[in-house]
Amino acid sequence: MNFKIPAVFAAALLVAGGLAFTAVSEDVRKLPESQAEVRLSYAPLVKQTAPSVVNVYAERTVVRSTIFDNDPFFRQFFGGGQGRRQTESSLGSGVIVGENGIVITNNHVIEGADDIKVALSDGREFKSKVMLKDDKVDLAVLKIDTTEKLPPLPLGDSDKLEVGDIVLAIGDPFGVGQTVTSGIVSGLARGNIGVSDFGFFIQTDASINPGNSGGALVDMKGELIGINSAIFSKGGGSNGIGFAIPANLAKVFIAAAERGDKAFERPYVGASFDAVSADVADALGLKRAGGAFITKVAKGGPAEQAGLVKGDTVIALNGIPIQHPDALGYRMLTAGLGSDVKLTVYRDGKEREVSLKLDRAPENPPRDERRIDGRNPFAGIVAVNLSPRVADELQMPGDNTGVAIRKVEDGSPADQLGFAKGDIIVSVNGTAIEDTKTLAQMANSDPNIWRVEINRGGQRIRQVFR
Incomplete structure (x- = not known):
């Protein structure tokens, strides 16, 4: 079979060096053969999606203590004790997800803010209010104070992402203005990065810097597939390791905000889980390490009612393999409250299916604050x-x-x-x-x-x- 290597692939192989370099001959290089190849660009995709990405300005009042506040002598003669009030501001990004002015961003962008303003890509500014926020998943939903229709970015299916997919990160790094960077999906289901308790991030090498938080990670279909949240950096700049919260979690969070929920409630299982190491997998008879090992089952809880017992290992949810307790928590969270899920459980050398109802955690006994x-x-x-x-x-x-x-x-x-x-x-x-x-x-x-x-x-x- 005869075929030609496209010029863009040849250039990539030349950059890679080593064996790839020796395998490509000079005569493969050629000029673009069509007007379409000459004009190949992300520009149409950026024009389509960038108007949906906004800047989020948050102001908060903080009290700074002085030497007079903690010393009885100075307080007696000079007053004090109340501290000095200062205004701090922070800058982040957000994404319009509803034409009625609903914006999703990171919780850490607006945490503790007394006043929040949203600036559109055309420079117009609006006041906004918080509809719902949660520091555990580091998400917040804002409502812009306007009656005009705004351009929402459609939400994609982040479960369909694969390592190697091309993505664009859109935001306002360092407050210099809206910026677009490109990269690929470098990894999936990342955790333990220190910005929240959430452990199912999308990793990308698209440049993400301070100010990008809350901005959009967009796929080649122009759909929102992640909320840019954090970077791995010792110096504060981008080192090519950025993290985004999957759009499928954002969908559930946005739905909770639109319902008017005052808090983002997670499904209550009534069980505690631990990771399955290679040694544990060998002891259980599993072929490979992975799954969520049940260490405790609450009496009368959903897990007990479903027939789960201590020592079971959950290896799949609705047919999707579960590698870690974080993955199980994510799958249940995105399945949504009120839904029924099928758990594949490994027990005594056999697999069995268990139906589990995802419901709100009970408030028993009454809280009586x-x-x-x-x-x-x-x-x-x-x-x-x-x-x-x-x-x-x-x-x-x-x-x-x-x-x-x-x-x-x-x-x-x-x-x-x-x-x-x-x-x-x-x-x-x-x-x-x-x-x-x-x-x-x-x-x-x-x-x-x-x-x-x-x-x-x-x-x-x-x-x-x-």
């Missing part, structure tokens, strides 16, 4: 009864029980004593704290000495206060 006041170590905290739903909101393991600290007011006695959000109050002066009512009663008991035991991230801490 209480703010603690008075002369006691807990003054200034908001305590709440732990349930699977509250545990998810506080980003804690779902099997925790008891009373947790939901909030600690700045400068309060509890804050000064070191109590923190997420602490579980186990006992006070030997009395087990099983609900917020008991905690409130103990806080009003006024003993001479307080002996407090808390659970912080699985570690028991005992303290004594006078």
Whole structure:
């Protein structure tokens, strides 16, 4: 069979060097043979998609302490104690996904902002409000304050991406203006990059720099297939390793915002999972390492009702192989609340299929939030009864029980004593704290000495206060 190597491939082989270089002869080089080859460009795709990418300006007020704030002498004569108020601003990118002005961006772009403005590619600016945000998946949905129709970018199917696919990254790096970079998909299902708890990123070598966060990763069909979120860099610049949140997760998040959800709820399974190492796979009789090994099943939860037991290994969801617990969490998250999924489970050397209903985490016991006041170590905290739903909101393991600290007011006695959000109050002066009512009663008991035991991230801490 005779065939010719296109000029673009020949150039790539020459750059690669080594054996590839010796395999290509000089006579393969040729001029473009058609007007279409001469005009080959990403420009039409950029013109189609760039108007949907916006700049997001976030302003927040912060309080800076001075030497007068912490010194009683200076406070007496010069005032202070309130700190110095300053305004900080940050710049990121966003993507219009609804013609009614719905924009998706990263949560870290707008976190703590008092005022958020969105600038279109043509320079016009609009105020916007937050519809939904979540720091765990690092996503936020904004609504632009306008009645005119805006150009949305269609959302693609990120599950169809393959390593090697060409992509464009569009955003506003360093605030220099809208910029387009090109690259390929370098990897899929990346995790542990330090920007959120989410562990299923798209990796690309398209240049991503500060300011690109929240911008668009676009495929060759002009569809949004990722939200640019982070880079791997020691110096702050692009080293060719960028990460984007898959569009399929963005779809679920946007749908939750449009429903008016106040929080982004994850499906509750009622089970804990661990990764399957090569040694564990060998012990279980699996042919290769991979899957999500069940280490604990909550009594009465969806997993138990579906027939899952400790020691099972989930190896697929709806026929899609599961390599890691993060992958299982991602697949359930994108399947959506209320759906039924088919899990392929490996148990005792055999595979079986299990149907699992994805539903919201239950709020049992009722949360019964209480703010603690008075002369006691807990003054200034908001305590709440732990349930699977509250545990998810506080980003804690779902099997925790008891009373947790939901909030600690700045400068309060509890804050000064070191109590923190997420602490579980186990006992006070030997009395087990099983609900917020008991905690409130103990806080009003006024003993001479307080002996407090808390659970912080699985570690028991005992303290004594006078």
